[in-house]
Amino acid sequence: xxxxxxxxxxxxxxxxxxxxxxxxxxxxxxxxxxxxxxxxxxxxxxxxxxxxxxxxxxxxxxxxxxxxxxxxxxxxxxxxxxxxxxxxxxxxxxxxxxxxxxxxxxxxxxxxxxxxxxxxxxxxxxxxxxxxxxxxxxxxxxxxxxxxxxxxxxxxxxxxxxxxxxxxxxxxxxxxxxxxxxxxxxxxxxxxxxxxxxxxxxxxxxxxxxxxxxxxxxxxxxxxxxxxxxxxxxxxxxxxxxxxxxxxxxxxxxxxxxxxxxxxxxxxxxxxxxxxxxxxxxxxxxxxxxxxxxxxxxxxxxxxxxxxxxxxxxxxxxxxxxxxxxxxxxxxxxxxxxxxxxxxxxxxxxxxxxxxxxxxxxxxxxxxxxxxxxxxxxxxxxxxxxxxxxxxxxxxxxxxxxxxxxxxxxxxxxxxxxxxxxxxxxxxxxxxxxxxxxxxxxxxxxxxxxxxxxxxxxxxxxxx
Numbered sequence: 001x002x003x004x005x006x007x008x009x010x011x012x013x014x015x016x017x018x019x020x021x022x023x024x025x026x027x028x029x030x031x032x033x034x035x036x037x038x039x040x041x042x043x044x045x046x047x048x049x050x051x052x053x054x055x056x057x058x059x060x061x062x063x064x065x066x067x068x069x070x071x072x073x074x075x076x077x078x079x080x081x082x083x084x085x086x087x088x089x090x091x092x093x094x095x096x097x098x099x100x101x102x103x104x105x106x107x108x109x110x111x112x113x114x115x116x117x118x119x120x121x122x123x124x125x126x127x128x129x130x131x132x133x134x135x136x137x138x139x140x141x142x143x144x145x146x147x148x149x150x151x152x153x154x155x156x157x158x159x160x161x162x163x164x165x166x167x168x169x170x171x172x173x174x175x176x177x178x179x180x181x182x183x184x185x186x187x188x189x190x191x192x193x194x195x196x197x198x199x200x201x202x203x204x205x206x207x208x209x210x211x212x213x214x215x216x217x218x219x220x221x222x223x224x225x226x227x228x229x230x231x232x233x234x235x236x237x238x239x240x241x242x243x244x245x246x247x248x249x250x251x252x253x254x255x256x257x258x259x260x261x262x263x264x265x266x267x268x269x270x271x272x273x274x275x276x277x278x279x280x281x282x283x284x285x286x287x288x289x290x291x292x293x294x295x296x297x298x299x300x301x302x303x304x305x306x307x308x309x310x311x312x313x314x315x316x317x318x319x320x321x322x323x324x325x326x327x328x329x330x331x332x333x334x335x336x337x338x339x340x341x342x343x344x345x346x347x348x349x350x351x352x353x354x355x356x357x358x359x360x361x362x363x364x365x366x367x368x369x370x371x372x373x374x375x376x377x378x379x380x381x382x383x384x385x386x387x388x389x390x391x392x393x394x395x396x397x398x399x400x401x402x403x404x405x406x407x408x409x410x411x412x413x414x415x416x417x418x419x420x421x422x423x424x425x426x427x428x429x430x431x432x433x434x435x436x437x438x439x440x441x442x443x444x445x446x447x448x449x450x451x452x453x454x455x456x457x458x459x460x461x462x463x464x
């Protein structure tokens with residue numbers, strides 16, 4: 001087990017609450033707890049025993065002054081069967097920052113030091129209780145904002161990604177072993193490693209890595225949210241759409257063109273997908289200085305968006321302002337066109353936009369009666385999952401670091417595959433296969449530098 005100084009921190013969020021927890025981990029955890037926690041029985045009289053893994057009622061007392069700090073429940077847990085795999089004590093105080101801070105100060109005075117951000121989870125990793133990808137999943141579980149992103153994070157925390165990575169690494173080891181035997185003992189009576197056999201093995205592994213890599217887009221969206229921008233010329237229903245999606249009157253809606261002059265940003269859960277959605281100023285030529293700034297910001301957000309919702313008014317002909325926006329959208333991969341105000345007399349239809357956008361991406365909507373909103377939700381789901389992976393997929397790559405390493409491993413494997421097809425020396429093939437194996441090891445932490453480990457855990461909150 002990894003032995004270091006005993007650490008402590010407040011493990012619950014800042015602010016008022018019913019309870020707050022001070023967590024202690026390390027060799028001195030039990031000694032520190034016993035030095036400041038005075039157990040009591042039901043009659044209030046003191047007793048000496050603290051039973052492991054059972055909550056004990058009592059008081060935190062500053063023995064130097066005799067001051068009772070708080071009435072608490074405390075628990076002592078012996079390693080290695082704890083979160084950090086070390087001895088861990090937790091003190092459940094009243095959720096007052098005064099109580100928590102004074103209790104933590106006592107813990108520090110009795111031999112602990114304040115924990116660094118993420119240090120409890122870092123110790124769980126260093127002590128072998130979880131691997132690095134599982135440790136990174138802890139922060140995703142904490143930050144999850146939808147059921148789907150929570151489920152994806154829990155899948156990674158339970159080791160699904162680790163199992164997949166270790167399976168692929170095991171197959172790479174088989175290739176490396178066979179290559180090494182044939183390199184070191186070319187004249188011995190052993191099974192000959194043919195180039196055809198190498199090629200077949202590498203192609204199978206390449207397929208598995210490609211499949212994993214293809215989940216990266218969906219995984220990133222589930223983790224970080226889909227950056228979505230609503231654009232269109234003034235008075236086509238952008239703010240109305242924002243309000244309908246949020247189910248509240250967030251944006252001002254009037255008949256006066258140019259009402260929205262700045263971007264309005266919100267988050268919403270659409271069928272398990274987090275949308276980081278922005279309502280923008282109507283895009284048009286204007287001499288108004290303030291409106292012009294809003295239009296420039298709209299164009300900037302449009303260019304950076306994962307998804308653009310372009311709104312046109314079905315009751316008005318397409319004009320030069322619509323066409324200028326359409327021109328801006330031609331290089332965007334993900335665009336959904338909403339022909340809005342379908343409850344009014346139509347002047348245009350899907351055929352007028354078919355030359356610019358695929359028909360499935362054109363939806364007729366009405367903010368008055370909710371027409372097309374469910375279809376919009378289904379279309380967004382289809383775009384996010386790309387027809388390849390779904391929310392129930394066992395393994396999703398949700399972490400950019402993991403995706404970069406999978407892609408790096410894939411490139412090395414493809415280099416090895418080229419060498420095998422060209423019948424290059426086994427030594428050259430071995431170098432690229434070993435590089436792929438190492439890259440995947442960086443995901444689970446089996447082959448990772450200390451600075452990477454420190455960078456990963458620096459993103460955690462204090463107390464976790």
